[in-house]
Amino acid sequence: MARNQSIKIIPCEMRGTQAIVADSSITFGRHTHEQFGIGLMDRGGHKSASGRGLVEAWPGDVITVNPGEVHDGAPIGCTSRSWRMLYFEPSIIAEAAEDIAEGGRLKGEFASPVVRDGQQASAVRRLFDVATSTAPNSLQQDEALLSALGPLLQPIQPRLSGFPAAIHSARAMMDDDPATAVPLPVLAHEAGLSQYQFLRAFTRMTGLPPHAYLVQRRIHLARTLLRRGMKPAEAAAACGFADQSHMTRLFVRTFGLAPGAYTKALG
Template sequence: MTSHWIDLRQDRETGIETIRAHFEGHAYDPHWHDSYLVGVTELGVQQFDCRRTRHFSTAGRVFLLEPGDIHNGHAPEPGGFTYRTLYLDPQWLVDQLRAQFHDAPEHPHLSFAATLCTDSRLALATAMAFQALHDDELRIVRQAALDHLLSSLTGHLAWRKRLDPDPRLPRVAQRARDYLHAQRQQNIGLDDLAQACGVDRFRLTRAFKAAFGLAPHAYLIQLRLAEARCLLAAGDSPAAVAATLGFADQSHLGRWFRRAYRMTPADYRRRCTNPPDRQVATPQD
Protein backbone atom coordinates (compact mmCIF):
# COMPACT_ATOMS: atom_id res chain seq x y z
CA MET A 1 0.00 0.00 0.00
CA THR A 2 1.42 3.40 -0.95
CA SER A 3 0.96 6.62 0.97
CA HIS A 4 1.60 10.28 0.42
CA TRP A 5 1.02 13.61 2.09
CA ILE A 6 1.28 17.21 0.91
CA ASP A 7 1.66 20.37 2.99
CA LEU A 8 1.13 23.46 0.79
CA ARG A 9 1.06 27.12 1.82
CA GLN A 10 1.33 30.43 -0.01
CA ASP A 11 3.19 33.57 1.04
CA ARG A 12 0.83 36.55 1.13
CA GLU A 13 3.35 39.14 -0.02
CA THR A 14 5.13 37.38 -2.89
CA GLY A 15 2.61 34.71 -3.87
CA ILE A 16 5.36 32.10 -3.57
CA GLU A 17 3.99 28.64 -2.89
CA THR A 18 5.88 26.37 -0.51
CA ILE A 19 5.22 22.65 -0.70
CA ARG A 20 6.61 19.88 1.47
CA ALA A 21 5.50 16.44 0.36
CA HIS A 22 6.13 12.73 0.71
CA PHE A 23 5.41 10.09 -1.92
CA GLU A 24 5.74 6.33 -2.18
CA GLY A 25 5.57 4.47 -5.49
CA HIS A 26 4.00 6.51 -8.28
CA ALA A 27 4.04 10.17 -7.28
CA TYR A 28 2.47 12.13 -10.14
CA ASP A 29 1.88 12.05 -13.89
CA PRO A 30 3.77 14.26 -16.40
CA HIS A 31 2.82 17.91 -15.94
CA TRP A 32 4.36 21.37 -15.78
CA HIS A 33 4.12 24.51 -13.67
CA ASP A 34 4.04 28.18 -14.61
CA SER A 35 6.66 28.90 -11.94
CA TYR A 36 10.36 28.34 -11.40
CA LEU A 37 10.75 25.40 -9.01
CA VAL A 38 13.65 25.34 -6.56
CA GLY A 39 13.57 22.34 -4.26
CA VAL A 40 15.60 20.03 -2.06
CA THR A 41 15.19 16.30 -1.57
CA GLU A 42 15.11 15.62 2.17
CA LEU A 43 15.22 11.82 2.23
CA GLY A 44 14.88 8.82 -0.05
CA VAL A 45 15.36 8.73 -3.80
CA GLN A 46 13.29 11.08 -5.95
CA GLN A 47 13.10 9.86 -9.54
CA PHE A 48 11.74 12.10 -12.28
CA ASP A 49 11.98 12.50 -16.05
CA CYS A 50 12.56 15.98 -17.43
CA ARG A 51 13.95 17.23 -20.75
CA ARG A 52 14.36 13.69 -22.06
CA THR A 53 16.59 12.71 -19.13
CA ARG A 54 15.86 10.54 -16.09
CA HIS A 55 17.09 12.11 -12.87
CA PHE A 56 17.66 10.63 -9.41
CA SER A 57 17.75 13.13 -6.57
CA THR A 58 18.93 11.98 -3.15
CA ALA A 59 19.01 13.71 0.22
CA GLY A 60 20.63 17.16 0.03
CA ARG A 61 20.49 17.52 -3.74
CA VAL A 62 18.76 20.52 -5.32
CA PHE A 63 16.39 20.22 -8.27
CA LEU A 64 15.71 23.23 -10.52
CA LEU A 65 12.83 23.37 -13.01
CA GLU A 66 11.86 26.18 -15.35
CA PRO A 67 8.28 27.19 -16.20
CA GLY A 68 6.88 24.69 -18.66
CA ASP A 69 9.38 21.92 -17.89
CA ILE A 70 7.37 18.72 -18.25
CA HIS A 71 8.21 16.31 -15.44
CA ASN A 72 6.80 13.33 -13.58
CA GLY A 73 7.64 11.71 -10.25
CA HIS A 74 8.28 8.26 -8.85
CA ALA A 75 9.78 6.67 -5.74
CA PRO A 76 11.94 3.76 -6.95
CA GLU A 77 12.85 2.53 -3.46
CA PRO A 78 10.77 1.38 -0.45
CA GLY A 79 9.95 4.14 1.98
CA GLY A 80 9.48 6.75 -0.74
CA PHE A 81 10.95 10.24 -0.76
CA THR A 82 10.31 13.59 0.89
CA TYR A 83 11.09 17.00 -0.59
CA ARG A 84 10.44 20.68 -0.05
CA THR A 85 9.98 23.10 -2.95
CA LEU A 86 9.48 26.80 -3.56
CA TYR A 87 7.40 27.89 -6.57
CA LEU A 88 8.79 31.25 -7.71
CA ASP A 89 6.65 33.48 -9.92
CA PRO A 90 8.63 34.24 -13.12
CA GLN A 91 7.96 37.98 -13.09
CA TRP A 92 8.82 38.20 -9.40
CA LEU A 93 12.10 36.40 -10.02
CA VAL A 94 13.03 38.62 -12.98
CA ASP A 95 12.17 41.78 -11.03
CA GLN A 96 14.23 40.69 -8.04
CA LEU A 97 17.25 39.80 -10.17
CA ARG A 98 17.00 43.02 -12.18
CA ALA A 99 17.59 44.87 -8.93
CA GLN A 100 20.94 43.07 -8.69
CA PHE A 101 21.93 42.91 -12.38
CA HIS A 102 21.30 46.09 -14.37
CA ASP A 103 22.67 44.63 -17.63
CA ALA A 104 19.86 42.08 -18.03
CA PRO A 105 18.54 41.77 -21.61
CA GLU A 106 15.14 43.05 -22.67
CA HIS A 107 12.36 40.45 -22.49
CA PRO A 108 14.69 37.88 -20.96
CA HIS A 109 14.26 34.20 -20.27
CA LEU A 110 16.02 32.84 -17.20
CA SER A 111 17.51 29.38 -17.64
CA PHE A 112 18.90 27.00 -15.06
CA ALA A 113 22.33 25.62 -15.89
CA ALA A 114 21.31 22.13 -14.76
CA THR A 115 18.16 20.36 -13.62
CA LEU A 116 19.89 18.63 -10.70
CA CYS A 117 22.90 19.86 -8.74
CA THR A 118 24.92 19.26 -5.60
CA ASP A 119 25.45 22.65 -3.95
CA SER A 120 25.33 22.66 -0.16
CA ARG A 121 25.09 26.47 -0.03
CA LEU A 122 22.08 26.53 -2.33
CA ALA A 123 20.49 23.58 -0.51
CA LEU A 124 20.78 25.40 2.81
CA ALA A 125 19.49 28.68 1.35
CA THR A 126 16.51 26.85 -0.17
CA ALA A 127 15.69 25.16 3.13
CA MET A 128 15.97 28.46 5.04
CA ALA A 129 13.79 30.36 2.57
CA PHE A 130 11.25 27.56 2.61
CA GLN A 131 11.06 27.55 6.40
CA ALA A 132 10.79 31.35 6.67
CA LEU A 133 7.87 31.48 4.22
CA HIS A 134 6.18 28.25 5.28
CA ASP A 135 6.19 29.27 8.95
CA ASP A 136 5.11 32.85 8.14
CA GLU A 137 8.09 34.42 9.91
CA LEU A 138 8.42 38.18 10.39
CA ARG A 139 8.47 40.07 7.09
CA ILE A 140 12.09 41.10 7.53
CA VAL A 141 13.08 37.48 8.16
CA ARG A 142 11.23 36.28 5.05
CA GLN A 143 12.85 38.96 2.89
CA ALA A 144 16.33 38.24 4.21
CA ALA A 145 15.89 34.53 3.56
CA LEU A 146 14.71 35.18 -0.01
CA ASP A 147 17.64 37.54 -0.65
CA HIS A 148 20.00 34.80 0.51
CA LEU A 149 18.26 32.33 -1.82
CA LEU A 150 18.57 34.70 -4.78
CA SER A 151 22.25 35.24 -4.06
CA SER A 152 22.81 31.48 -3.94
CA LEU A 153 20.83 30.95 -7.15
CA THR A 154 22.79 33.38 -9.32
CA GLY A 155 25.54 30.88 -10.00
CA HIS A 156 22.97 28.48 -11.45
CA LEU A 157 21.08 30.97 -13.63
CA ALA A 158 21.75 32.36 -17.08
CA TRP A 159 19.99 35.19 -18.92
CA ARG A 160 19.07 34.60 -22.50
CA LYS A 161 16.97 36.56 -24.91
CA ARG A 162 13.56 35.05 -25.51
CA LEU A 163 13.26 33.79 -29.09
CA ASP A 164 9.88 33.86 -30.79
CA PRO A 165 9.65 31.87 -32.94
CA ASP A 166 12.25 29.52 -31.48
CA PRO A 167 14.48 28.27 -34.34
CA ARG A 168 15.13 25.02 -32.45
CA LEU A 169 11.52 23.88 -32.82
CA PRO A 170 9.54 22.89 -35.94
CA ARG A 171 7.36 25.76 -37.12
CA VAL A 172 4.28 23.53 -37.34
CA ALA A 173 4.70 22.53 -33.68
CA GLN A 174 5.01 26.16 -32.62
CA ARG A 175 1.91 27.12 -34.61
CA ALA A 176 0.00 24.28 -32.98
CA ARG A 177 1.20 25.33 -29.53
CA ASP A 178 0.12 28.93 -30.10
CA TYR A 179 -3.29 27.76 -31.34
CA LEU A 180 -3.77 25.59 -28.25
CA HIS A 181 -2.92 28.51 -25.99
CA ALA A 182 -5.34 30.80 -27.82
CA GLN A 183 -8.17 28.24 -27.88
CA ARG A 184 -7.47 26.45 -24.60
CA GLN A 185 -10.98 27.01 -23.24
CA GLN A 186 -12.69 25.72 -26.40
CA ASN A 187 -13.73 22.16 -27.26
CA ILE A 188 -11.29 21.84 -30.16
CA GLY A 189 -10.39 18.66 -32.02
CA LEU A 190 -7.28 17.40 -33.74
CA ASP A 191 -8.87 18.19 -37.09
CA ASP A 192 -9.33 21.84 -36.02
CA LEU A 193 -5.71 22.00 -34.93
CA ALA A 194 -4.41 20.35 -38.10
CA GLN A 195 -6.45 22.67 -40.32
CA ALA A 196 -5.13 25.74 -38.47
CA CYS A 197 -1.56 24.50 -39.03
CA GLY A 198 -2.02 23.42 -42.64
CA VAL A 199 -0.90 19.80 -42.16
CA ASP A 200 -2.54 16.43 -41.62
CA ARG A 201 -3.28 15.19 -38.11
CA PHE A 202 -0.63 12.47 -38.13
CA ARG A 203 2.25 14.70 -39.19
CA LEU A 204 1.12 17.32 -36.70
CA THR A 205 1.03 14.87 -33.79
CA ARG A 206 4.50 13.49 -34.61
CA ALA A 207 6.02 16.98 -34.84
CA PHE A 208 4.29 18.15 -31.67
CA LYS A 209 5.41 15.17 -29.60
CA ALA A 210 8.98 15.53 -30.87
CA ALA A 211 9.02 19.22 -29.92
CA PHE A 212 7.23 19.22 -26.57
CA GLY A 213 7.25 15.65 -25.28
CA LEU A 214 3.45 15.37 -25.17
CA ALA A 215 0.73 14.73 -27.70
CA PRO A 216 -1.48 17.77 -28.44
CA HIS A 217 -4.41 16.46 -26.38
CA ALA A 218 -2.19 15.84 -23.33
CA TYR A 219 -0.62 19.27 -23.76
CA LEU A 220 -4.06 20.89 -23.80
CA ILE A 221 -5.05 19.13 -20.58
CA GLN A 222 -1.87 20.31 -18.84
CA LEU A 223 -2.41 23.82 -20.18
CA ARG A 224 -5.89 23.88 -18.68
CA LEU A 225 -4.60 22.47 -15.38
CA ALA A 226 -1.95 25.20 -15.14
CA GLU A 227 -4.67 27.82 -15.58
CA ALA A 228 -6.92 25.96 -13.15
CA ARG A 229 -4.30 26.39 -10.42
CA CYS A 230 -4.30 30.15 -10.99
CA LEU A 231 -8.10 30.39 -10.93
CA LEU A 232 -8.45 28.19 -7.86
CA ALA A 233 -5.77 30.12 -6.00
CA ALA A 234 -7.62 33.32 -6.87
CA GLY A 235 -10.68 31.91 -5.08
CA ASP A 236 -12.81 30.54 -7.94
CA SER A 237 -14.84 27.44 -7.07
CA PRO A 238 -13.88 24.10 -8.66
CA ALA A 239 -17.24 24.00 -10.45
CA ALA A 240 -16.72 27.48 -11.92
CA VAL A 241 -13.15 26.62 -12.97
CA ALA A 242 -14.30 23.42 -14.68
CA ALA A 243 -16.93 25.35 -16.64
CA THR A 244 -14.53 28.15 -17.57
CA LEU A 245 -11.80 25.85 -18.86
CA GLY A 246 -13.97 23.47 -20.85
CA PHE A 247 -13.92 20.39 -18.60
CA ALA A 248 -17.09 18.30 -18.81
CA ASP A 249 -17.85 18.90 -15.14
CA GLN A 250 -16.21 19.34 -11.73
CA SER A 251 -15.44 15.63 -11.34
CA HIS A 252 -13.68 15.60 -14.73
CA LEU A 253 -11.44 18.47 -13.60
CA GLY A 254 -10.87 16.69 -10.30
CA ARG A 255 -9.69 13.46 -11.92
CA TRP A 256 -7.06 15.22 -14.04
CA PHE A 257 -6.05 17.56 -11.21
CA ARG A 258 -5.42 14.70 -8.79
CA ARG A 259 -3.36 12.79 -11.36
CA ALA A 260 -1.06 15.76 -11.85
CA TYR A 261 -0.89 17.28 -8.36
CA ARG A 262 -2.07 14.55 -5.99
CA MET A 263 -4.64 16.79 -4.35
CA THR A 264 -8.18 17.82 -5.15
CA PRO A 265 -9.02 21.22 -6.66
CA ALA A 266 -10.98 22.11 -3.51
CA ASP A 267 -8.03 21.23 -1.29
CA TYR A 268 -5.66 23.30 -3.42
CA ARG A 269 -8.07 26.26 -3.28
CA ARG A 270 -8.27 26.05 0.51
CA ARG A 271 -4.50 26.14 0.89
CA CYS A 272 -3.89 29.20 -1.34
CA THR A 273 -4.91 32.74 -0.52
CA ASN A 274 -4.39 36.14 -2.15
CA PRO A 275 -2.15 35.06 -5.06
CA PRO A 276 -0.80 37.56 -7.61
CA ASP A 277 -2.06 37.51 -11.18
CA ARG A 278 0.02 35.09 -13.22
CA GLN A 279 0.45 34.24 -16.87
CA VAL A 280 0.19 30.67 -18.10
CA ALA A 281 3.69 29.77 -19.26
CA THR A 282 4.64 28.09 -22.51
CA PRO A 283 6.44 24.79 -21.87
CA GLN A 284 10.02 24.52 -23.10
CA ASP A 285 11.29 21.53 -24.99
Protein backbone atom coordinates in the same frame (compact mmCIF):
# COMPACT_ATOMS: atom_id res chain seq x y z
CA MET B 1 2.86 0.00 -1.96
CA ALA B 2 0.59 1.98 0.35
CA ARG B 3 0.03 5.51 -0.83
CA ASN B 4 1.07 7.89 1.93
CA GLN B 5 0.33 11.47 1.18
CA SER B 6 0.86 14.78 2.92
CA ILE B 7 1.24 17.78 0.64
CA LYS B 8 0.82 21.12 2.36
CA ILE B 9 0.76 24.66 1.05
CA ILE B 10 2.76 26.75 3.51
CA PRO B 11 1.97 30.44 4.11
CA CYS B 12 4.49 32.52 2.17
CA GLU B 13 4.87 36.29 2.36
CA MET B 14 7.35 36.52 -0.50
CA ARG B 15 5.67 38.08 -3.54
CA GLY B 16 4.96 35.84 -6.50
CA THR B 17 5.91 32.73 -4.55
CA GLN B 18 4.18 29.59 -3.31
CA ALA B 19 5.71 27.21 -0.78
CA ILE B 20 5.02 23.47 -0.61
CA VAL B 21 6.09 20.84 1.94
CA ALA B 22 5.44 17.24 0.93
CA ASP B 23 5.82 13.76 2.35
CA SER B 24 4.30 11.36 -0.14
CA SER B 25 4.58 8.08 -2.01
CA ILE B 26 2.37 9.32 -4.86
CA THR B 27 3.53 8.85 -8.44
CA PHE B 28 3.00 11.96 -10.55
CA GLY B 29 2.09 11.58 -14.21
CA ARG B 30 3.71 13.62 -16.96
CA HIS B 31 2.82 17.24 -16.33
CA THR B 32 4.09 20.80 -16.42
CA HIS B 33 4.20 23.83 -14.14
CA GLU B 34 3.67 27.44 -15.11
CA GLN B 35 6.22 28.59 -12.53
CA PHE B 36 9.89 28.04 -11.83
CA GLY B 37 10.40 25.55 -9.00
CA ILE B 38 13.39 25.17 -6.69
CA GLY B 39 13.59 23.04 -3.57
CA LEU B 40 15.31 20.40 -1.51
CA MET B 41 14.96 16.70 -0.94
CA ASP B 42 14.67 16.02 2.79
CA ARG B 43 14.19 12.25 3.00
CA GLY B 44 14.02 9.23 0.73
CA GLY B 45 14.69 9.08 -2.99
CA HIS B 46 12.88 10.55 -5.98
CA LYS B 47 13.23 9.79 -9.69
CA SER B 48 12.00 11.91 -12.55
CA ALA B 49 12.18 11.89 -16.33
CA SER B 50 12.02 15.07 -18.42
CA GLY B 51 13.56 16.61 -21.50
CA ARG B 52 16.71 16.97 -19.42
CA GLY B 53 16.93 13.21 -18.96
CA LEU B 54 16.24 10.67 -16.21
CA VAL B 55 17.52 11.79 -12.81
CA GLU B 56 17.48 10.68 -9.20
CA ALA B 57 17.45 12.97 -6.17
CA TRP B 58 18.42 12.10 -2.60
CA PRO B 59 18.41 13.90 0.77
CA GLY B 60 20.30 17.18 0.57
CA ASP B 61 19.99 17.51 -3.21
CA VAL B 62 18.66 20.70 -4.77
CA ILE B 63 15.78 20.01 -7.21
CA THR B 64 14.57 22.39 -9.92
CA VAL B 65 11.98 22.65 -12.69
CA ASN B 66 11.44 25.22 -15.43
CA PRO B 67 8.06 26.51 -16.64
CA GLY B 68 6.53 24.30 -19.30
CA GLU B 69 9.03 21.49 -18.69
CA VAL B 70 7.28 18.14 -19.10
CA HIS B 71 8.27 15.77 -16.29
CA ASP B 72 6.97 13.03 -14.04
CA GLY B 73 7.96 11.84 -10.57
CA ALA B 74 8.00 8.72 -8.45
CA PRO B 75 9.56 7.49 -5.20
CA ILE B 76 12.60 5.25 -5.33
CA GLY B 77 11.89 2.05 -3.43
CA CYS B 78 8.86 1.21 -1.33
CA THR B 79 8.82 4.19 1.00
CA SER B 80 7.58 7.74 0.72
CA ARG B 81 9.93 10.65 0.15
CA SER B 82 9.78 14.17 1.52
CA TRP B 83 10.74 17.44 -0.05
CA ARG B 84 10.14 21.15 0.16
CA MET B 85 9.60 23.41 -2.83
CA LEU B 86 9.23 27.07 -3.74
CA TYR B 87 7.40 28.00 -6.94
CA PHE B 88 8.13 31.42 -8.41
CA GLU B 89 6.17 33.36 -11.01
CA PRO B 90 8.34 33.78 -14.13
CA SER B 91 8.42 37.56 -13.66
CA ILE B 92 10.24 37.12 -10.32
CA ILE B 93 12.93 34.96 -11.91
CA ALA B 94 13.21 37.34 -14.89
CA GLU B 95 13.91 40.25 -12.53
CA ALA B 96 16.50 38.23 -10.63
CA ALA B 97 18.16 37.02 -13.85
CA GLU B 98 18.50 40.57 -15.13
CA ASP B 99 20.11 41.62 -11.86
CA ILE B 100 22.45 38.61 -11.85
CA ALA B 101 23.47 39.53 -15.41
CA GLU B 102 24.35 43.03 -14.09
CA GLY B 103 21.89 44.86 -16.26
CA GLY B 104 22.10 42.53 -19.24
CA ARG B 105 19.09 40.97 -20.91
CA LEU B 106 19.75 37.45 -19.69
CA LYS B 107 16.76 35.12 -19.84
CA GLY B 108 17.56 32.48 -17.28
CA GLU B 109 16.51 28.94 -16.59
CA PHE B 110 17.67 26.12 -14.35
CA ALA B 111 20.24 24.08 -16.26
CA SER B 112 20.10 20.92 -14.13
CA PRO B 113 17.07 19.23 -12.51
CA VAL B 114 19.24 17.95 -9.64
CA VAL B 115 22.23 19.71 -8.07
CA ARG B 116 24.40 17.90 -5.53
CA ASP B 117 26.27 20.72 -3.81
CA GLY B 118 26.24 21.42 -0.09
CA GLN B 119 26.77 25.16 -0.41
CA GLN B 120 23.93 25.57 -2.89
CA ALA B 121 21.69 23.36 -0.76
CA SER B 122 22.35 25.65 2.21
CA ALA B 123 21.44 28.69 0.10
CA VAL B 124 18.16 27.07 -1.03
CA ARG B 125 17.37 26.01 2.53
CA ARG B 126 17.87 29.59 3.73
CA LEU B 127 15.71 30.89 0.89
CA PHE B 128 12.88 28.56 1.91
CA ASP B 129 13.19 29.59 5.57
CA VAL B 130 13.17 33.30 4.71
CA ALA B 131 10.28 32.95 2.25
CA THR B 132 8.11 31.17 4.83
CA SER B 133 9.12 33.27 7.82
CA THR B 134 6.28 34.65 9.92
CA ALA B 135 8.27 37.89 10.23
CA PRO B 136 8.99 38.74 6.58
CA ASN B 137 11.85 41.08 5.77
CA SER B 138 12.22 42.29 2.18
CA LEU B 139 15.99 42.79 2.48
CA GLN B 140 16.47 39.22 3.69
CA GLN B 141 14.17 37.92 0.98
CA ASP B 142 16.06 39.67 -1.83
CA GLU B 143 19.43 38.57 -0.45
CA ALA B 144 18.35 34.95 -0.09
CA LEU B 145 16.73 34.85 -3.54
CA LEU B 146 19.77 36.18 -5.40
CA SER B 147 22.20 34.05 -3.38
CA ALA B 148 20.25 30.88 -4.21
CA LEU B 149 19.59 31.66 -7.87
CA GLY B 150 22.97 33.09 -8.84
CA PRO B 151 24.84 29.77 -9.22
CA LEU B 152 21.82 27.91 -10.65
CA LEU B 153 20.48 30.15 -13.42
CA GLN B 154 21.95 29.73 -16.88
CA PRO B 155 21.07 31.40 -20.21
CA ILE B 156 18.10 29.74 -21.88
CA GLN B 157 19.25 27.34 -24.55
CA PRO B 158 17.41 27.71 -27.89
CA ARG B 159 15.33 24.57 -28.38
CA LEU B 160 12.47 25.71 -30.58
CA SER B 161 14.40 26.82 -33.64
CA GLY B 162 13.38 25.15 -36.86
CA PHE B 163 9.69 25.02 -35.98
CA PRO B 164 7.34 27.02 -38.19
CA ALA B 165 5.95 30.13 -36.55
CA ALA B 166 2.50 28.77 -37.38
CA ILE B 167 3.01 25.92 -34.91
CA HIS B 168 3.37 28.54 -32.21
CA SER B 169 0.19 30.12 -33.57
CA ALA B 170 -1.64 26.79 -33.34
CA ARG B 171 -0.41 26.35 -29.77
CA ALA B 172 -1.69 29.82 -28.96
CA MET B 173 -5.18 28.69 -30.02
CA MET B 174 -5.12 26.20 -27.14
CA ASP B 175 -3.42 28.59 -24.71
CA ASP B 176 -5.98 31.33 -25.33
CA ASP B 177 -9.04 29.10 -24.89
CA PRO B 178 -8.22 25.79 -23.15
CA ALA B 179 -11.88 24.96 -22.60
CA THR B 180 -12.44 24.60 -26.34
CA ALA B 181 -11.28 21.36 -27.93
CA VAL B 182 -9.84 22.51 -31.24
CA PRO B 183 -9.86 19.57 -33.72
CA LEU B 184 -6.55 18.30 -35.02
CA PRO B 185 -7.39 19.22 -38.65
CA VAL B 186 -7.94 22.85 -37.58
CA LEU B 187 -4.63 22.97 -35.70
CA ALA B 188 -2.76 21.39 -38.59
CA HIS B 189 -4.36 23.81 -41.06
CA GLU B 190 -3.28 26.74 -38.86
CA ALA B 191 0.29 25.45 -39.04
CA GLY B 192 0.14 24.74 -42.77
CA LEU B 193 1.04 21.09 -42.23
CA SER B 194 -0.58 17.70 -42.66
CA GLN B 195 -2.10 16.32 -39.47
CA TYR B 196 0.71 13.79 -39.10
CA GLN B 197 3.41 16.41 -39.67
CA PHE B 198 1.77 18.73 -37.17
CA LEU B 199 1.41 15.98 -34.56
CA ARG B 200 5.11 15.11 -34.78
CA ALA B 201 6.30 18.73 -34.83
CA PHE B 202 4.04 19.83 -31.97
CA THR B 203 5.13 16.91 -29.79
CA ARG B 204 8.79 17.67 -30.47
CA MET B 205 8.26 21.33 -29.61
CA THR B 206 6.26 20.95 -26.38
CA GLY B 207 7.12 17.45 -25.19
CA LEU B 208 3.44 16.50 -25.28
CA PRO B 209 0.98 15.58 -28.05
CA PRO B 210 -1.74 18.20 -28.62
CA HIS B 211 -4.46 16.59 -26.47
CA ALA B 212 -2.16 16.03 -23.49
CA TYR B 213 -0.93 19.61 -23.84
CA LEU B 214 -4.51 20.88 -23.86
CA VAL B 215 -5.30 18.88 -20.72
CA GLN B 216 -2.35 20.53 -18.95
CA ARG B 217 -3.59 23.97 -19.96
CA ARG B 218 -7.03 23.08 -18.57
CA ILE B 219 -5.55 21.86 -15.28
CA HIS B 220 -3.59 25.09 -14.83
CA LEU B 221 -6.66 27.14 -15.68
CA ALA B 222 -8.66 25.14 -13.13
CA ARG B 223 -6.10 25.88 -10.43
CA THR B 224 -6.29 29.59 -11.25
CA LEU B 225 -10.08 29.56 -11.01
CA LEU B 226 -9.98 27.65 -7.72
CA ARG B 227 -7.57 30.23 -6.29
CA ARG B 228 -10.09 32.90 -7.25
CA GLY B 229 -12.79 31.15 -5.23
CA MET B 230 -14.66 29.18 -7.89
CA LYS B 231 -16.19 25.90 -6.73
CA PRO B 232 -14.64 22.69 -8.15
CA ALA B 233 -17.75 21.69 -10.11
CA GLU B 234 -17.96 25.13 -11.69
CA ALA B 235 -14.24 25.13 -12.48
CA ALA B 236 -14.52 21.72 -14.15
CA ALA B 237 -17.28 22.97 -16.43
CA ALA B 238 -15.51 26.26 -17.17
CA CYS B 239 -12.32 24.43 -18.16
CA GLY B 240 -13.96 21.95 -20.53
CA PHE B 241 -13.67 18.78 -18.44
CA ALA B 242 -16.33 16.12 -18.90
CA ASP B 243 -17.21 16.30 -15.21
CA GLN B 244 -15.75 17.14 -11.81
CA SER B 245 -14.39 13.62 -11.19
CA HIS B 246 -12.39 13.78 -14.42
CA MET B 247 -10.83 17.06 -13.34
CA THR B 248 -10.15 15.71 -9.86
CA ARG B 249 -8.24 12.67 -11.14
CA LEU B 250 -6.02 14.81 -13.34
CA PHE B 251 -5.58 17.48 -10.67
CA VAL B 252 -4.29 14.90 -8.19
CA ARG B 253 -1.90 13.40 -10.77
CA THR B 254 -0.48 16.87 -11.44
CA PHE B 255 -0.46 18.61 -8.06
CA GLY B 256 -0.82 15.77 -5.57
CA LEU B 257 -3.96 17.28 -4.03
CA ALA B 258 -7.65 17.05 -4.86
CA PRO B 259 -9.25 20.38 -5.84
CA GLY B 260 -11.18 20.59 -2.56
CA ALA B 261 -8.06 19.93 -0.49
CA TYR B 262 -6.17 22.50 -2.57
CA THR B 263 -8.68 25.26 -1.90
CA LYS B 264 -8.81 24.33 1.80
CA ALA B 265 -5.00 24.53 2.00
CA LEU B 266 -5.11 28.02 0.52
CA GLY B 267 -7.23 29.08 3.48
